[in-house]
Amino acid sequence: MCEMPGGVMSGLRDPFDLDQVGHDLLAHALTLCGREEFTGELRVAGAPGGTLHLRNGLVVGAQSPGAPGPEALLLRSGRVSGEEWAALVRESGGARWPAAGLIARGYAGAAQLRVVCVMALHDAVFAVLAGRVHGCERVAETEPFATVAVGEASNRLLQEGVRRLTALAALPHPVHPDRERPHPVPGMDAGPLTALHRELLSHADGRSTARDLAFRTGRGVYTVTVEMARMLGEGLLECAASPTPIPVRPLPGGQGVRQRDPSPPATPPLGPGTLPRRKPGGFFRLRNGAPK
Template sequence: MASEAQPPAGRGRDHAGVLISALTRRGRQRFTGTLRMDGSPGGSVSMRDGLVVAASTPAAPGPEPLLLRSGRISEADWTAAFTAGAPEGRLERELVVRGLLGDAGVQVITRAAVADALFAMALCGVRTCTADPGDAAPLLASDPGLDAERATREIRRRLDLAHSWTVLGLSVRSRPRSSRPAGSVPVNAQRRELLAKVNGRRTPRDIAFALGRGLFPVMSDLATLIADGLATVEPPLAAGSDAVLDPEPRTGPAVPSPELPDEGIRSRAAPPPPHWSPPPQEPTGLPRRRHRSTDHEPRFQRKPPT
């Protein structure tokens, strides 16, 4: 098991130093196994003969939520295919045989999930990488996979775009709110659906999971909506907050996702201290009331008679 730490040159604006260097090095070595990324929240990258075949992170939807929450596959059909195919490692074949996806559809969804997960990990930051040679590949993998050099170029391209969105106030921890523009601005169906989820409480990651879309395309559309005056950006809850990692958009009771087990990834921001206010003043001339002592009030004592 080998571990890689971030080089000094990778610090600062480029949060992807460890991720990019690990992909480049392991791609040249034709590595087979799993790269485990330690970050906020981090994730994992599966490689086969130096090609990236899968990647997952709590910061972006994987193939399952991309298929289910977008409505491309019903939950009942997914459960049936998973039950039949997963134990023998042939989930992909089961989806195709049942007519839920074609061979091309499987590749489109798996490659999109890989690229989006790599972008999300790079954007949130990776501190260290540990390589597990020979680790088992996931059930849904891209075949043959993404070339590591090409994957790193795509990571940098997406990070550059994400950096340009910061002038609009948009980041992975922003909580955009819809607004009414001064003039009429045409909006297509996809952006209209996204705008319906923009309520000042959800982060781009929350919206991506709610819609079953990738984090990068959601942020790209949010940038357009903000530039067109259809949305504004609420400031983050706190600097360095982990609130982006809430497992579900807060529209109802939280239901753990199969890919996102509750592992203490909710926001750890401490609640504000209780506010103390003095007891109300009694009107002049009336008998004074005795106040009970509380956690936030001073304890009153009667003076001994003189």
């Protein structure tokens, strides 16, 4: 959690109070998937939520709005351009993950793709656990969307996600992937910086979270969140102070706000005696000439 100048906290709740109910809900759903050797999607409703892809009970892919997927990591890294990616998708008949084409064109090696896909898989599970889980729904499929050839056991993925949350919470200045929005400290003496530090300093603007910076730089959200927390501790980043509340003072004389005077009653409608009367035959007299 960011600490403001003068020791004032950011006002947010503890960013790593694990959603135990949601964690147990997800763990139970994944345990059933493993026991039944389920193949298909496990859709996790929540904030940010996500989708886990399983084959025979093992997790072979995961996606979450809270973490960049392997496609985003490759595109942001500069290994492949957007036009090249679109061409690969067309050549593969619309495949969501054209791994064979990436290797054949020399954009990435098989080992590199495995590392990127495994990192994205763990990153997505971490993002789901760092948020809130509201429910899980299974959707059976014959061929799930797989980014890793060899699936991982669900209990191992959950244990790794909890371990990452625990490691973040142990840092002196822990931050949440989708809450704190730090900016560089004005006039800081940065000294020697790593490439990641330089990237984060150039993109941190006081409006972007760790998740935003992960998508912008093509890095894993866990990696960016850890580095952001360390940079807060090193005095490279800081969080903006909460706005000072405007004091409310009573009016002079101790009087509060006076009630508005009731509006005057509406003007009564005209009485029946004031309405115009129609003379019998007047219409025909007007048509046939001047009134008599």
